Amino acid sequence: xxxxxxxxxxxxxxxxxxxxxxxxxxxxxxxxxxxxxxxxxxxxxxxxxxxxxxxxxxxxxxxxxxxxxxxxxxxxxxxxxxxxxxxxxxxxxxxxxxxxxxxxxxxxxxxxxxxxxxxxxxxxxxxxxxxxxxxxxxxxxxxxxxxxxxxxxxxxxxxxxxxxxxxxxxxxxxxxxxxxxxxxxxxxxxxxxxxxxxxxxxxxxxxxxxxxxxxxxxxxxxxxxxxxxxxxxxxxxxxxxxxxxxxxxxxxxxxxxxxxxxxxxxxxxxxxxxxxxxxxxxxxxxxxxxxxxxxxxxxxxxxxxxxxxxxxxxxxxxxxxxxxxxxxxxxxxxxxxxxxxxxxxxxxxxxxxxxxxxxxxxxxxxxxxxxxxxxxxxxxxxxxxxxxxxxxxxxxxxxxxxxxxxxxxxxxxxxxxxxxxxxxxxxxxxxxxxxxxxxxxxxxxxxxxxxxxxxxx
Numbered sequence: 001x002x003x004x005x006x007x008x009x010x011x012x013x014x015x016x017x018x019x020x021x022x023x024x025x026x027x028x029x030x031x032x033x034x035x036x037x038x039x040x041x042x043x044x045x046x047x048x049x050x051x052x053x054x055x056x057x058x059x060x061x062x063x064x065x066x067x068x069x070x071x072x073x074x075x076x077x078x079x080x081x082x083x084x085x086x087x088x089x090x091x092x093x094x095x096x097x098x099x100x101x102x103x104x105x106x107x108x109x110x111x112x113x114x115x116x117x118x119x120x121x122x123x124x125x126x127x128x129x130x131x132x133x134x135x136x137x138x139x140x141x142x143x144x145x146x147x148x149x150x151x152x153x154x155x156x157x158x159x160x161x162x163x164x165x166x167x168x169x170x171x172x173x174x175x176x177x178x179x180x181x182x183x184x185x186x187x188x189x190x191x192x193x194x195x196x197x198x199x200x201x202x203x204x205x206x207x208x209x210x211x212x213x214x215x216x217x218x219x220x221x222x223x224x225x226x227x228x229x230x231x232x233x234x235x236x237x238x239x240x241x242x243x244x245x246x247x248x249x250x251x252x253x254x255x256x257x258x259x260x261x262x263x264x265x266x267x268x269x270x271x272x273x274x275x276x277x278x279x280x281x282x283x284x285x286x287x288x289x290x291x292x293x294x295x296x297x298x299x300x301x302x303x304x305x306x307x308x309x310x311x312x313x314x315x316x317x318x319x320x321x322x323x324x325x326x327x328x329x330x331x332x333x334x335x336x337x338x339x340x341x342x343x344x345x346x347x348x349x350x351x352x353x354x355x356x357x358x359x360x361x362x363x364x365x366x367x368x369x370x371x372x373x374x375x376x377x378x379x380x381x382x383x384x385x386x387x388x389x390x391x392x393x394x395x396x397x398x399x400x401x402x403x404x405x406x407x408x409x410x411x412x413x414x415x416x417x418x419x420x421x422x423x424x425x426x427x428x429x430x431x432x433x434x435x436x437x438x439x440x441x442x443x444x445x446x447x448x449x450x451x452x453x454x455x456x457x
Contacts, residue, residue, distance in 0.1 A: 014360060014392050014393075014417075015392070015417075017360075017389055018389065018390070018392050018417075020389075021389040021390055022094065022390075025093060025094040025390075026090035026091060026093065026094045027090075027430070028386075028429060028430060028433075029093055029427055029428065029429055029430060030085055030086065030088065030406075030428045030429065030430045030431060031082075031083045031085075031087070031088045031093055031407075031426075031427065031428045032093045032094075032096075032390070032425065032426070032427040032428075033096075033102045033104040033105065033425065033426040033427070034096040034097075034098065034100075034102055034390070034423065034424075034425055035101055035102035035104075035105045035423070035424040035425070035426075036097075036098060036099050036100055036101060036102075036418055036419070036420040036421075036423060036424075037063075037065075037411075037415075037420055037421040037422045037423065037424055038065065038420060038421050039065035039066055039067050039068075039421040039422075040065075040066045040413050040415060040421045040422045041063045041064045041065065041066065041076075041117075041396075041397075041411050041421075041422060041424065042064060042066060042116070042117065042118050042119065042396050042397065042411075042413075043062075043063070043064055043117060043118070043119045043120040043396075043397045043411070044061070044062070044063055044120075044397050044398065044399055044409045044410070044411040044424065045061070045062040045120045045121065045122050045130070045399050045409075046059060046060070046061060046062075046122075046127075046399055046401050046402070046403070046409065047059065047060025047061060047062055047077070047122060047127050047128070047130075047144070048060050048127045048128060049403045050079065054084075055083065055084055055087045056081050056082055056083045056084055056087070057081070057082045057084065057403065057404065058079060058080070058081055058082075059079075059080050059082060059401070059403065060077060060078070060079065060080070060108070060127070060144075061077075061078040061079070061080040061105065061409065062075070062076070062077060062078075062120045062122065062130055062144070063075075063076040063078060063120075063411070063424065064076060064113070064116070064117030064120065064132075065117075065152070065421070066116050066117065066421075067152075070154060071152045071153065071154055072112045072113070072152045072153075072154070072156055072158070073112075073113045073115060073116045073117060074110050074111060074112055074113055074117075074150075074152050075110075075111040075113045075117050075120070075130075075132060075142065075144075075159075076107055076109075076110055076111075077107075077108045077109040077110075077111070077144050078105050078106060078107050078108055079105075079106050079108045080104060080105050080106075080409075080426065081103075081104045081105075082104070082401070082404060082407060082426065083104075084404075085404075085406075085428065085431065086431075098417075098418050098419075098423070099418060099419045099420065102424075102426075104426065105424065105426075109144070109147070109149045110149060110150050110151070110152050111142060111144070111147050111150060111159045112150045112152055112156055112157070112158050112159045113132065113134065113140075113158070113159065114134060114136075114140070114158045114159075114161075115134035115135050115136060116134055116135060117132050117133075117134060118132075118133045118134060118135070118173045118174055119132065119133040119173075119174050119176045119397075120132055121176050121177060121178045122178065123178050123183065124178060124179070124180045125183065128143060128144055128145045129141065129142070129143055129144075130142050130144055131165075131176055131178060131185055132176075133172060133173055133174060133175075133176045133187070134173070135171055135173055136171055136172075137166070137167075137168035137169065137170060137171055137172055137189065137191075138164050138165060138166055138168070138172075139164070139165035139172065139176065139185060139187050139197070140161040140163075140164060140165075140230075141161060141162050141163035141164070141165065141185075141199060141202075142159075142161055142162055143162045146162070147159060147162070160228070160229070160230055161230045162202075162230065162231075163199060163202050163230060163231055163232070163233065164230045164231070164232045164233075165185060165187070165195075165197045165199070165232070165233060165235070166232050166233070166234055166235070167187075167193075167195040167197070167234060167235030167238055168187065168189045168191055168193060168195055169191040169193070170189055170190040170191040171189055171190050172187050172188060172189030172190070172191075172195070173189065173190070174188075174247055174248065175187055175188030175189065175194075175246045175247055175248045175249045175261065176188075176249065177249045177250050177251055177259070178251075179251040179256040180251065180253045180254070180298065181251075181253070181254055181255060181256050182198070182200070182256035183198060183199050183200040184196060184197065184198050184199075184236075184251070184256035185197045185198075185199060186249045186250075186251060186259050187249065188242075188245075188246025188247065188248065188249045188261050188263070189245070189246060190245045192240065192242045192243065192244060192245065192246060192263070193238050193239065193240055193242075193246065194238075194239040194241075194242075194246055194249055194259070194261045194269075194271065195235045195237070195238050195239070196235060196236045196237045196238075196239070196259070196273060197233060197234075197235050197236055198236055198256075199233065202231065202233065236273070237273050237277060238277065239261075239271050239273075239277050239278075239279075240277065240278070241261075241267075241269050241271075241278060241279040241282060242261065242263040242265050242267060242269065243263075243265040243267070244263050244264035244265040244290075245263055245264045246261050246262070246263045247262055247263050247264060247290065247291060247292050247293070248261070248262050248291070248292065248293045248294045249261045249262075249294070250294050250295055250296045250304075251296065252296055252301060253296060253297075253298040253301060254301060256273075257272060257273040257274050258270070258271065258272050258273075259271050259273075260294055260296060260304060261294070262286065262291035262292070262293070262294045262306055263290070263291060264290040264291070266284070266285055266286060266287055266288070266289065266290065266291060266308075267282055267283060267284055267285075267286060267291070268282075268283040268286040268291065268294065268304070268306055268316065268321070268327065269281070269282050269283070270282075270283075270318065270321075281318075281321055281322075283316070283321050283322055283326075283327045284322075284325060284326050284327065285326040285327050286306055286308075286314065286316070286327035286329075287306065287308035287309075287310050287312065287314060287327070288308070288310040289308050289309035289310040289339075290308060290309040291306055291307070291308050291309075292307050292308060292309060292339065292340060292341055292342075293305075293306065293307040293340065293341060293342050293343045294306050294307075294343070295343050295344050295345050295353070296345075297345050297350060298345055298347060299345075299349075299350035300350045301318075302317050302318055302319055303315060303316070303317060303318075303330075303345075303350075304316045304317075304318060305343040305344075305345065305353055305355075306343065307340030307341065307342065307343040307355055307357075308339070308340055309339040309340075310339075311334070311336045311337060311338060311339060311340065311357070312332050312333060312334050312336070312340065313332075313333040313336075313340055313343055313353075313355045313365070314327070314329040314331070314332050314333070315329055315330045315331045315332075315333070315367055316328075316329050316330065317330050330367075331367060331370055331382075331383070333355070333363075333365055333381065333382075333383060333384075334381055335361075335363055335381040335384055335387075336355065336357040336359050336361060336363065337357075337359050338357050338358035338359035338394070339357060339358045340355055340356070340357045341356055341357055341358060341394065341395065341396055341397075342354075342355065342356045342395070342396070342397055342398055343355045344398065344399070344400060345400075346400055346405060347400050347402040347405055348400075348402075348405030348406075349366075349405070351366050351367050351368040351369075352364065352365070352366050352385070352434075353365050353367070354398060354400070354408065356395035356396075356397070356398050356410065357394070357395065358393075358394040359394075360389070360391045360392055360393050360394060360395060360412065360414070361387055361388065361389055361391075361395065362387075362388040362391070362395050362398055362408070362410050363384060363386070363387055363388070364384075364385045364386040364387075364388070364429070365383045365384055365385055366383055366385045366434075367383050369382075369383050369385065370382045370383040385433065385434065386429050386433055386434075388408075388410065388425075388427065388429075390410075390423075390425050390427065391410065391412035391414055391423055391425065392412070392414040392417040392418070392423070393412055393413050393414035393416070393417060393422075394412060394413050394414075395410055395411070395412045396411060396412065396413055397410070397411050398410035398411070404428070406428050406429065406431070406434065407426065407427070407428045408426070408427055408428070409424065409425070409426045410424075410425050410427070411423070411424050411425075412425075432444075
């Protein structure tokens with residue numbers, strides 16, 4: 001597969017597309033924050049909700065800094081202010097400078113990471129615990145609240161992970177997941193393996209230590225209390241079935257024993273740890289090229305999404321995954337014109353999902369709307385609900401906010417266009433786009449009546 005953090009070639013129309021998009025921001029968005037990064041970030045994830053106020057919430061945000069070596073690579077914990085729906089004025093959200101930092105995003109803590117941070121995943125049961133992948137065989141576990149805040153200066157010693165998960169024989173760089181139902185971690189790598197760990201015992205210790213007497217991570221521990229080496233745990237299971245690098249993995253939402261994986265062998269594999277170490281179902285030719293990403297529907301567990309270098313997103317039903325020995329998707333979503341890098345279901349609506357790609361676009365889809373549109377609107381891809389075109393190069397990651405389900409954070413590697421390290425955007429489309437049609441018509445009728453009343457002499 002292509003380097004996910006590399007510089008992608010821009011199409012001639014990218015700047016024109018971006019200019020058109022920016023002119024439509026006041027119409028299409030309820031809220032948007034644009035943040036120019038100092039260094040590229042290959043991953044972005046929401047952390048815990050910190051504070052709820054009348055007009056905005058404050059929430060943790062996890063990012064990375066992929067540097068050029070002049071300063072260390074870092075895992076960044078930021079505080080983000082999220083303006084609530086129907087609060088921001090339309091004229092305000094369009095007034096941003098592409099080369100400026102956003103006042104809504106403030107760095108809270110820096111962890112000096114051993115190597116580049118390729119992927120970040122939070123533990124759903126305790127989102128202060130995160131896992132990271134770098135260019136090594138190990139998975140690193142961090143208690144971000146208890147970790148000391150560090151200054152990322154050249155020559156500074158690396159932060160010490162709270163736990164290291166071992167089991168891969170070669171580098172595991174991207175495929176990483178944490179279970180919704182238990183403290184299990186899943187990883188895939190260049191050794192063609194899927195590896196499963198349970199960190200329950202260690203997580204219990206970490207949570208207890210950080211909750212009682214923690215200094216909040218504002219300064220390093222002193223004296224003999226400062227750890228010098230990370231504890232390590234070995235895998236519960238190593239699963240073999242892929243013929244090439246495993247690029248992404250995901251748990252079944254209701255079971256830490258069931259999971260799936262995709263790889264550069266064009267295969268989607270379903271596993272069950274209770275039945276052994278071999279595939280339960282192997283879907284050959286799930287796509288026509290390398291598979292980059294997979295996600296399992298958290299509400300309707302029959303549905304699994306995959307994204308590929310063949311520029312498509314495919315929806316599979318696990319009750320009927322194959323036909324004549326090859327992948328048989330329920331639907332193939334075609335709107336991207338470059339490799340799909342990330343797919344993710346909405347945490348709130350079972351039919352809604354997003355996909356981002358090397359074309360700089362993040363699409364929002366509703367598979368329930370396939371076949372609904374006809375006539376003049378039929379030129380749009382079936383199921384396409386919204387196109388977010390605020391990035392000017394590959395959108396390497398995005399994450400739905402479970403505390404504010406239509407709010408999304410996305411990050412792109414478009415530093416050459418923005419004079420920085422890339423772009424972080426936090427955005428929410430206007431609710432007239434996704435609300436039931438009857439509600440929208442009723443609301444517009446009220447506005448119409450109001451306008452007519454106000455304009456009557």
